[in-house]
Amino acid sequence: MATAAVEEIRAPSYVGFDSITRQIEHKLLKRGFQFNVIVVGQTGLGKSTLINTIFASHLIDSKGRLEADEPVRQTTEIQTVSHVIVENGVRLRLNIVDTPGYGDQVNNEDCWDPIIKYIKDQHSAYLRKELTAKRDRYIQDTRIHCAIFFINPTGHSLRPIDIIVMKKLSEVVNVVPVIAKADSLTFEEREAFKQKIRAELVYQNIRLYPFDTDELDEEELQLNEQIRNLIPFAVVGSERNVIIDGVPVRGRKNRWGVINVEDEKHCEFVYLRNFLTRTHLQDLIETTAQIHYEAFRSQQLLALKDASASRPGPPA
Numbered sequence: 504m505a506t507a508a509v510e511e512i513r514a515p516s517y518v519g520f521d522s523i524t525r526q527i528e529h530k531l532l533k534r535g536f537q538f539n540v541i542v543v544g545q546t547g548l549g550k551s552t553l554i555n556t557i558f559a560s561h562l563i564d565s566k567g568r569l570e571a572d573e574p575v576r577q578t579t580e581i582q583t584v585s586h587v588i589v590e591n592g593v594r595l596r597l598n599i600v601d602t603p604g605y606g607d608q609v610n611n612e613d614c615w616d617p618i619i620k621y622i623k624d625q626h627s628a629y630l631r632k633e634l635t636a637k638r639d640r641y642i643q644d645t646r647i648h649c650a651i652f653f654i655n656p657t658g659h660s661l662r663p664i665d666i667i668v669m670k671k672l673s674e675v676v677n678v679v680p681v682i683a684k685a686d687s688l689t690f691e692e693r694e695a696f697k698q699k700i701r702a703e704l705v706y707q708n709i710r711l712y713p714f715d716t717d718e719l720d721e722e723e724l725q726l727n728e729q730i731r732n733l734i735p736f737a738v739v740g741s742e743r744n745v746i747i748d749g750v751p752v753r754g755r756k757n758r759w760g761v762i763n764v765e766d767e768k769h770c771e772f773v774y775l776r777n778f779l780t781r782t783h784l785q786d787l788i789e790t791t792a793q794i795h796y797e798a799f800r801s802q803q804l805l806a807l808k809d810a811s812a813s814r815p816g817p818p819a
């Protein structure tokens with residue numbers, strides 16, 4: 504009996520359902536992808552500059568002044584820069600959320616609150632849309648998929664405030680730390696600083712992205728290990744071009760020479776970009792939905808249930 508049933512299910516000839524991958528691909532390509540990143544860190548570490556470097560055009564005012572008499576342009580509010588990138592027919596909307604730096608106040612208590620609130624607000628907006636009676640077929644996703652955390656290139660250790668902020672962030676979003684303005688450290692200093700930071704993160708019990716799960720295959724696990732060995736990425740940003748061998752490149756001039764931010768021998772900007780847009784884009788999106796958003800969602804729904812349970816019922 505059992506054999507007959509199996510026989511029936513087995514397709515007599517090719518029916519073509521293997522085209523489902525192409526069908527899904529077509530649908531996804533038409534819709535495009537949305538990827539949302541936030542930059543967080545102490546003031547003046549080059550957050551706005553790095554966004555400009557990623558988009559390779561002057562989109563956000565950084566503190567960098569092109570002329571001596573220009574005013575200092577500090578980021579004073581949370582703002583999003585958005586760009587649609589198309590490669591081989593694939594549409595990616597990349598949104599980068601710039602945030603004002605913190606840490607220069609006398610009292611820095613709770614200075615991270617607006618950033619955490621912003622990230623939670625996006626979860627909350629998504630949940631509201633999900634719960635409405637007439638749901639959109641496709642919900643515009645503003646949930647933050649990755650927080651790039653800027654570390655001061657002191658070479659010493661993390662500041663207590665950075666530890667608090669990274670801890671708070673890691674509860675709601677995928678956190679990826681970077682050593683800001685890495686051109687101020689030598690290669691040896693960068694490596695020693697990286698190791699110090701990694702050890703401190705372990706000591707402080709801060710669990711950062713990427714996370715290994717049972718679903719990952721050998722290749723993906725290896726890729727995650729490589730990323731963990733690179734983190735924190737030592738990055739350099741620049742809003743200007745410099746001429747190297749007659750060719751204009753994104754770079755900075757300093758005492759020791761010229762730094763080409765796109766050159767892997769000079770800094771790890773390209774590694775960070777590859778990680779974000781090539782190797783981990785889909786996983787960052789998925790982890791956001793399955794871990795961070797899911798935790799937020801169940802917390803909210805439980806709170807709703809508790810609230811309705813404690814409300815007095817209708818009179819008997």
Ligand SMILES: Nc1nc2c(ncn2[C@@H]2O[C@H](COP(=O)(O)OP(=O)(O)OP(=O)(O)O)[C@@H](O)[C@H]2O)c(=O)[nH]1
Nearest residue numbers: 547548549550551552565566567578604684739740
């Ligand atoms: N040496 C060096 N300087 C940088 C780098 N990135 C940015 N800067 C400079 O640092 C200053 C501050 O850069 P911003 O991008 O405005 O810093 P920010 O983190 O956005 O600052 P807030 O908006 O106040 O939080 C500018 O003068 C930049 O030119 C870098 O990688 N290396």
Ligand SMILES: [Mg+2]
Nearest residue numbers: 550551577578
């Ligand atoms: Mg800024």
